[in-house]
Amino acid sequence: MxxxxxxxxxxxxxxxxxxxxxxxxxxxxxxxxxxxxxxxxxxxxxxxxxxxxxxxxxxxxxxxxxxxxxxxxxxxxxxxxxxxxxxxxxxxxxxxxxxxxxxxxxxxxxxxxxxxxxxxxxxLIEKKKVGFQCQFNEWAIFQYELNQLHIEYTEEYTAEGVHVIALVQVHQIQPLSMKIQDVTRGREQLKIIEEENDE
CATH class of the missing domain: 3.30.230.30 (Impact, N-terminal domain)
Incomplete structure (x- = not known):
């Protein structure tokens, strides 16, 4: 480790x-x-x-x-x-x-x-960059959740709703993914954003 x-x-x-x-x-x-x-x-x-x-x-x-x-x-x-x-x-x-x-x-x-x-x-706890979309009325729930878990994130407001990019610890991915499916009733998925390495 x-x-x-x-x-x-x-x-x-x-x-x-x-x-x-x-x-x-x-x-x-x-x-x-x-x-x-x-x-x-x-x-x-x-x-x-x-x-x-x-x-x-x-x-x-x-x-x-x-x-x-x-x-x-x-x-x-x-x-x-x-x-x-x-x-x-x-x-x-x-x-x-x-x-x-x-x-x-x-x-x-x-x-x-x-x-x-x-x-x-x-x-050092490995972190992954993830992204998801949600509607405006769902954003408050996710914002609360992200803040509770001390997850760093940025949000961008679009015509369709809110697009969120977050840096999450590996063990947080599964519960966050479940929460997104739950709140959006399966409409949205958590996507892992692969970072481009210099290697």
Whole structure:
């Protein structure tokens, strides 16, 4: 079962006069990654290296450090901890002493690893994107149901009624599907929307 972390966590360490700061944060999608990196852009740093993993998708960035010395070791710690839906950003403020490639790998991987050790891990519950239609007079029932189950959704009003897209946990699909058939007397079905993967 994949795990993720519950909240943002920070860890700092000084290595040969360079200051390393690792920030680990749970992320749902690539947009969340972009937003977080944008918000945490820090011009005082010498390098801002990062790696993230969401499902089967991974990315990493050495931000000017020698290739393979920063982003990849950070990613290795994420995968070594069997985590997903996690972004780890490691900031470095250069202190004047070169660490060499081995030293950089240890510094970036080590700082990221220490940071993830502090994080509280939770089982990641798989979610699926689903969609369904309902009439205006049925929408209040579904809205109540979705809110009770803490399901994220967006609704779009059309001439025919309400078109709903929701992100549901896998175990919620069956009961929600039954509810839709029940309320709409079998007129509407819950449809699972397949996400296009980059893979």
């Amino acid at each position: 994949p795990f993720t972390i519950t909240r943002l966590i920070c860890y700092e360490e000084d290595i040969k006069k360079s200051r390393f700061q690792a920030i680990a944060v749970p992320v749902e999608n690539e947009q969340a990654v972009k937003d977080f990196l944008e918000e945490n852009r820090d011009l005082s740093t010498t390098h801002q290296c990062w790696a993230w993993k969401i499902g089967h998708n991974v990315r990493f960035n050495d931000d000017g450090e020698p290739s393979g010395t920063a982003g990849r070791p950070i990613l290795a710690t994420i995968e070594g901890n069997e985590l997903t839906n996690v972004l780890v950003l490691v900031n470095r403020w250069y202190g004047g002493i070169k660490l060499g490639t081995g030293g950089l790998v240890r510094a970036y991987g080590g700082t990221a690893g220490q940071c993830l050790l502090l994080a509280e891990k939770i089982e």
